[in-house]
Amino acid sequence: MAGRTDTKREILDVAEQLWLHRGYNGFSYQHIAKQLGIKSAAVHYHYPAKQDLGVALVERMRRRFARWVVRTAELDGFWPKLDAYIAIHQVYLDDDSKVCPTGILDAEFHTISDEMRRSARELTREMHGWLTTLFRDGREKGDVCFRGEPDGVAAVVGATVQGALQIARAVGRGSFHLTIDHLKLQLRRREPTVDA
Amino acid sequence: MAGRTDTKREILDVAEQLWLHRGYNGFSYQHIAKQLGIKSAAVHYHYPAKQDLGVALVERMRRRFARWVVRTAELDGFWPKLDAYIAIHQVYLDDDSKVCPTGILDAEFHTISDEMRRSARELTREMHGWLTTLFRDGREKGDVCFRGEPDGVAAVVGATVQGALQIARAVGRGSFHLTIDHLKLQLRRREPTVDA
DNA sequence: TTGCCTCCTTACTAATTAGTAAGTAAGGTT
DNA sequence: AACCTTACTTACTAATTAGTAAGGAGGCAA
Numbered sequence: 001m002a003g004r005t006d007t008k009r010e011i012l013d014v015a016e017q018l019w020l021h022r023g024y025n026g027f028s029y030q031h032i033a034k035q036l037g038i039k040s041a042a043v044h045y046h047y048p049a050k051q052d053l054g055v056a057l058v059e060r061m062r063r064r065f066a067r068w069v070v071r072t073a074e075l076d077g078f079w080p081k082l083d084a085y086i087a088i089h090q091v092y093l094d095d096d097s098k099v100c101p102t103g104i105l106d107a108e109f110h111t112i113s114d115e116m117r118r119s120a121r122e123l124t125r126e127m128h129g130w131l132t133t134l135f136r137d138g139r140e141k142g143d144v145c146f147r148g149e150p151d152g153v154a155a156v157v158g159a160t161v162q163g164a165l166q167i168a169r170a171v172g173r174g175s176f177h178l179t180i181d182h183l184k185l186q187l188r189r190r191e192p193t194v195d196a
Numbered sequence: 197m198a199g200r201t202d203t204k205r206e207i208l209d210v211a212e213q214l215w216l217h218r219g220y221n222g223f224s225y226q227h228i229a230k231q232l233g234i235k236s237a238a239v240h241y242h243y244p245a246k247q248d249l250g251v252a253l254v255e256r257m258r259r260r261f262a263r264w265v266v267r268t269a270e271l272d273g274f275w276p277k278l279d280a281y282i283a284i285h286q287v288y289l290d291d292d293s294k295v296c297p298t299g300i301l302d303a304e305f306h307t308i309s310d311e312m313r314r315s316a317r318e319l320t321r322e323m324h325g326w327l328t329t330l331f332r333d334g335r336e337k338g339d340v341c342f343r344g345e346p347d348g349v350a351a352v353v354g355a356t357v358q359g360a361l362q363i364a365r366a367v368g369r370g371s372f373h374l375t376i377d378h379l380k381l382q383l384r385r386r387e388p389t390v391d392a
Numbered sequence: 393t394t395g396c397c398t399c400c401t402t403a404c405t406a407a408t409t410a411g412t413a414a415g416t417a418a419g420g421t422t
Numbered sequence: 423a424a425c426c427t428t429a430c431t432t433a434c435t436a437a438t439t440a441g442t443a444a445g446g447a448g449g450c451a452a
């Protein structure tokens with residue numbers, strides 16, 4: 001035994017590291033097994049097929065995001081909440097320059113199973129939904145200034161953060177911070193705007 | 197022969213389709229060979245190792261972008277040029293929902309060769325440089341309104357377009373258009389801004 | 393016509409992939 | 423004591439991977 005009862009969770013943990021670092025097609029059951037000091041058949045015992053593991057990874061991300069939403073509800077005001085959303089991604093960047101789950105899911109979208117795709121779609125919608133609510137409430141309270149509809153800015157912000165995280169891999173972390181700083185600058189209240 | 201003299205280019209064309217659709221780790225020499233009706237060893241003849249093919253793909257993208265920059269110089273004004281930049285990505289979206297080269301390169305960044313990484317970095321910098329110039333000139337001529345520095349907005353716009361293209365895979369094309377429309381809305385001159 | 397060069401095929405290798413089947417050791421239940 | 427379940431290991435398959443080596447067919451040049 002020795003391997004103990006939380007092997008299943010440990011597999012998911014190792015798989016998640018590999019996944020966000022190398023992509024779904026960039027790791028195998030052998031990589032996971034080697035890191036845990038078990039045999040790849042043991043991984044198959046817990047997750048018979050790789051798509052089972054893949055779905056479990058995305059579903060765990062969804063549950064984690066749902067719990068994050070609950071925790072984040074306690075933060076008050078638009079900016080602390082937006083910063084919390086950005087902080088999720090900042091953690092990926094700092095942790096060996098990983099990317100966010102939706103980023104990798106989208107990039108490899110045409111190589112994953114239907115069920116993974118469904119989960120990926122749900123996760124993306126949940127994140128976009130949260131951002132939309134954030135911007136609707138933020139405008140109502142006068143914390144943030146933007147044109148158009150809340151779901152529009154939400155889409156821009158979601159895409160920007162995901163894109164910035166990826167681009168930072170190629171050109172360095174400074175690029176992420178430049179992007180985020182400017183994104184926030186554009187959203188700030190009313191200030192003496194620099195124009196033409 | 198029959199196979200003709202442009203086999204090398206045909207290989208690159210097929211590889212590019214597969215690459216932008218399934219990712220670098222999502223296709224093999226056999227996929228390319230089968231589509232062209234040749235043997236995979238013939239692909240190795242032209243591109244001995246897969247990383248040679250990979251570098252060739254990125255380098256061609258860089259040359260293509262450089263030519264695009266020259267062509268685009270003839271367009272006058274900020275908005276037609278920005279629309280041209282977006283149109284590049286729109287084409288990827290419409291062509292079987294592909295993603296942009298930098299998007300896939302960033303996602304699989306830790307699984308590609310050093311030389312591919314170098315090329316990817318260059319391509320990213322070239323695109324960001326072009327956008328930066330676009331925003332600097334656009335502000336000078338009063339065509340566009342933004343806070344902060346040109347390279348900041350350029351980073352935001354680059355990240356947004358790349359992110360939006362990927363996200364559209366999961367939730368549909370409408371998401372790309374929503375994002376782009378709102379991005380442009382935020383950049384428009386001065387209008388009767390919707391505030392709090 | 394001899395020989396070389398280009399572009400390909402046939403025929404392989406060695407490694408890695410996902411996945412399965414059968415067996416086993418430990419612990420709990422009856 | 424007999425038995426079942428959980429969590430593995432050993433040992434395998436079949437497919438696919440990148441990559442190589444040797445050979446052949448056609449065109450071109452001397």
